[in-house]
Amino acid sequence: QKEVEQDPGPLSVPEGAIVSLNCTYSNSAFQYFMWYRQYSRKGPELLMYTYSSGNKEDGRFTAQVDKSSKYISLFIRDSQPSDSATYLCAMSISNFGNEKLTFGTGTRLTIIP
Amino acid sequence: GAVVSQHPSWVICKSGTSVKIECRSLDFQATTMFWYRQFPKQSLMLMATSNEGSKATYEQGVEKDKFLINHASLTLSTLTVTSAHPEDSSFYICSARDQNSYFQETQYFGPGTRLLVL
Numbered sequence: 001q002k003e004v005e006q007d008p009g010p011l012s013v014p015e016g017a018i019v020s021l022n023c024t025y026s027n028s029a030f031q032y033f034m035w036y037r038q039y040s041r042k043g044p045e046l047l048m049y050t051y052s053s054g055n056k057e058d059g060r061f062t063a064q065v066d067k068s069s070k071y072i073s074l075f076i077r078d079s080q081p082s083d084s085a086t087y088l089c090a091m092s093i094s095n096f097g098n099e100k101l102t103f104g105t106g107t108r109l110t111i112i113p
Numbered sequence: 114g115a116v117v118s119q120h121p122s123w124v125i126c127k128s129g130t131s132v133k134i135e136c137r138s139l140d141f142q143a144t145t146m147f148w149y150r151q152f153p154k155q156s157l158m159l160m161a162t163s164n165e166g167s168k169a170t171y172e173q174g175v176e177k178d179k180f181l182i183n184h185a186s187l188t189l190s191t192l193t194v195t196s197a198h199p200e201d202s203s204f205y206i207c208s209a210r211d212q213n214s215y216f217q218e219t220q221y222f223g224p225g226t227r228l229l230v231l
Contacts, residue, residue, distance in 0.1 A: 008154060036222075043117070043206050043222030044157070088157065100172075101220075103156040 006104030019076040023089035119223035136207030142187035143209035
């Protein structure tokens with residue numbers, strides 16, 4: 001069983017829709033959770049960083065963590081064509097800089113104009 | 114914002130040759146850099162952690178004699194794939210951590226290098 005499971009998609013939604021991206025994990029030691037956006041042939045860029053259960057909002061993006069269910073989500077409101085990318089969840093046991101990140105496989109998202 | 118560059122962005126080589134990939138932090142100093150590999154439709158897999166001035170730490174299953182890592186300065190780490198074979202064809206991505214911050218959110222990724230071994 002993989003430590004982090006993420007539906008690879010692809011996921012296509014019309015512009016303006018709410019997008020829900022999800023990851024589940026099996027290691028209860030994970031305490032820090034991240035969402036990265038990766039455009040084609042580019043490196044990942046950090047979108048959201050959370051460490052507690054509950055919601056964290058940043059503009060059109062909301063990250064949700066449910067540690068009891070080992071489930072995290074990223075919601076994108078008012079989706080735009082520029083949101084089309086692969087979204088990767090990542091998690092770690094501590095937030096120290098040298099700590100290893102464990103990634104999901106990524107979900108490829110396309111926003112249709 | 115913090116920028117990490119990689120060179121080359123893509124490379125095609127013959128089986129048996131060695132390929133060197135550079136990772137540079139352009140506007141910050143990085144005591145720690147990470148090397149990842151990403152196969153199609155698979156997740157980023159950490160290969161090794163590179164610390165300036167010391168030996169790299171390799172993840173289980175990664176051959177340190179095949180993937181040579183050198184972190185000679187606070188802004189440059191190199192990954193050399195020695196005697197490359199077709200199964201080494203992949204997307205190699207580095208990341209660098211700003212030495213002025215201890216936390217993960219200041220880990221910045223490069224644009225990646227696509228390697229194709231014929």
